[in-house]
Amino acid sequence: MFSFRECSVPGCRTYVSLPYSVCYHHATDEQKRKIEKALEEKLSNDQIIRDVTIIGGAFRDLKVEGKVLKASNFAFSVFMDCTFTETKIINCFFDFCIFIRCSFISSNIRYSVFSGSTIRNCRFNDDVMIHSNFMGIDSIDSSYDQCDLYYSNFSMSKLIRTSFEDSNLKRVNYNACLTKDVSFRYSNPEEAFFSQDQEDVR
C-alpha cells in the first residue's frame, strides 16, 4: 500500500510522495521532477507499478499499456490526453481528479476510486470496471460502452451526454444522479439501482 505518512509541512495532512518527507504539492521543483521521472522509469521498465503516491500531479499524454497499477494514490491529479490500454488498475485512488480526453480501453479496473472526479470526453470502452467507486463524478461527453460495471457506484453523479451502451449494469448504483442525454441502449438498467429503496430491497 502507498505510504500513510503525512507531509512534514505544518498543517498539511496529505500523504507524502516517497522517498521525500513532503507531499507532491509541497515538494520542490527538483523533487517533483525526480518523483515524475521515477514514475516514468517504472512505467517503462516494470510490469507492476505499485505503492505510488502523487497527489495533485498533472499528467499529459501519458501512455500506459499492458501494465498493472496497484495500491497507488493519484487523488486531485489532472490527466489530459492519457491512454490506459489493457491496463489492470487495482485498489487505486483517483478521487477528485480531472480526466480530459483520456481513454481506458480493454482495461481491468477493480476496487478503485474515481469519486468526485470530472470526466470529460473520455472513453471507458470494453473495460471490466467492477467494484469501483464513481460517486459524485461529473461525466460529460463520455462513454462507458461494452463494459462490465458490476457493483460499481455512480450515485450522486452528474451524467451528461454519457453512454452506458451494451454494458453489464447489474447492481450498479445510480442513486440520486442528475442525468441528461444518457443512453443505456442494449444494457440492463433494470438490474441497476436508481434509488436507495431499490438497493435495500435487493
Added chain:
Amino acid sequence: MRIYPHFNAKGAENSYLIGPDEGGDAILIDPADIDTELIGLIESHHYNIVACLITHGHRRHTAGIPKLMKIYDARIYAASPRIAGYDTVQLSDGDSVEIAGFEIKVRSLPGHSPDSLIYMIGKTVFTGDVLSAGRIGTTKNNAEKQILLYNLINTMMRMDDNSLIYPGHGAATKLRTERIFNYSLLESEVKLY
C-alpha cells in the same frame, strides 16, 4: 502493508487479506467464504493466517470461519464471545491489539448490529456494514438508525478526510468522499464537519 480485497460472489460480501510485503503472518477480515480464489491469494503470497477479525457476527460475513479454521490455526477476534461455534478473543471499544506486526485499533459502532466493530490500521478503516460507499448500514428501525448515526458522527466523522474506507459490501472509498457524497448521511442532515 498489503491489502488484498476479495469479493464473495455468492453473497456480495468483501473479505480483506492484510499482510506484510514479503509473505509471513497475515490477517483476514470477515471471511464470508473461503473459496479457491481466496486460498490461492493467501498461498501465492506465502501468507499464514494468524488472525481473523470479525466486524460483526452476521452469518454472511462469518460463514467461511469453519473452513478457515480447518486450514489455518487462526485466532478469531470479535465483539461477541463466540462466533460460528468458535471462541473468540473479545474486543471492545478503544482496544488496541498488535497482530502480525500491525497495530490495530478497535472502535465499537453499534446500530447495524449490536456487535459492530470497525478496525483501523494506520489510515485504513475496515468498516464492515457500518459505512459503505454512498450509504450507512441498514437498521431495523429508526431508533437503531439514530444510534448508528450518533456513533458515526462521534467516531468516523472525527477521522482524517484522507482515511481509506474498506467496507463489507461494495467499492472502497475515502472519508472525504463519504462526507460529500454519502446520500444516507446527507439525507439525515447531520453535521459532517
